[in-house]
Amino acid sequence: MIRENVKRLLEELPQGVHLEGAAKTRTPEEVLEAIEAGLEIIGQNYVQEAVKAFEVVGDRAKWHMIGHLQRNKAKKAVAIFDMIETVDSMKLARELNKCCGKIGKTMEILIEINSGEESQKAGVRPGDALSLVKEIRELENIRIMGLMTMGPFAGDPEESRPYFQKTRVIYEEMKQINLPGVKMEILSMGMSNSYKVAIEEGANLVRIGTDLFGERTYNELMNDAL
Numbered sequence: 001m002i003r004e005n006v007k008r009l010l011e012e013l014p015q016g017v018h019l020e021g022a023a024k025t026r027t028p029e030e031v032l033e034a035i036e037a038g039l040e041i042i043g044q045n046y047v048q049e050a051v052k053a054f055e056v057v058g059d060r061a062k063w064h065m066i067g068h069l070q071r072n073k074a075k076k077a078v079a080i081f082d083m084i085e086t087v088d089s090m091k092l093a094r095e096l097n098k099c100c101g102k103i104g105k106t107m108e109i110l111i112e113i114n115s116g117e118e119s120q121k122a123g124v125r126p127g128d129a130l131s132l133v134k135e136i137r138e139l140e141n142i143r144i145m146g147l148m149t150m151g152p153f154a155g156d157p158e159e160s161r162p163y164f165q166k167t168r169v170i171y172e173e174m175k176q177i178n179l180p181g182v183k184m185e186i187l188s189m190g191m192s193n194s195y196k197v198a199i200e201e202g203a204n205l206v207r208i209g210t211d212l213f214g215e216r217t218y219n220e221l222m223n224d225a226l
Contacts, residue, residue, distance in 0.1 A: 006212060017206060018040070021212050022045075028056035042057070044067070047069070062082045065086060068086055069092060077099075085188055086123075087112060093109070109145065110145060111124060111129060112149065113149040129174075134179065145183050146184050148187075151163035171184055187205065189203035192209055
């Protein structure tokens with residue numbers, strides 16, 4: 001099933017839109033099956049899960065961090081991930097920069113936008129995004145490649161559209177400003193229930209879990225909550 005889903009999604013996505021397999025709670029074997037079917041980017045929410053999967057998969061795919069990253073996990077994260085999509089503070093960026101400096105690595109990142117301006121959610125508020133980008137771009141081991149947003153959870157994909165639109169506006173404005181050292185190339189938006197709307201609103205990287213790996217079982221959901 002995973003193999004067929006990957007092939008279907010790769011054929012379905014428009015040219016220039018990249019597929020990222022959101023692999024939270026998935027086994028290393030499931031991740032490997034997706035890669036063997038043609039998936040090139042794996043998104044992980046947790047560093048420890050990524051470590052286990054990386055032991056099996058290695059560098060046969062690009063590894064993206066798509067969950068909230070605690071600063072005390074930065075050292076392990078920079079050893080595995082090719083991109084951190086969820087940078088939303090200068091403190092986290094500095095920690096990543098320090099850890100990357102110790103291993104001679106430049107980390108590509110996306111700035112996470114809290115497009116719904118929800119107090120309980122991670123991400124920088126839209127009005128603060130530009131000032132954060134200007135600060136982070138000075139760090140020598142960090143390269144800003146674009147923006148990412150989750151948006152408020154919505155059962156109806158159309159409810160996500162305004163938040164994707166808001167993030168796209170910020171993305172285009174930053175492109176126009178053309179800050180030295182900043183590459184606005186990636187706009188990561190949309191998940192299984194909303195990726196089609198996200199693509200309509202300019203996403204060129206979509207994070208798909210259920211539509212790729214299938215529904216998670218009750219036990220998996222319980223384990224995820226522990």
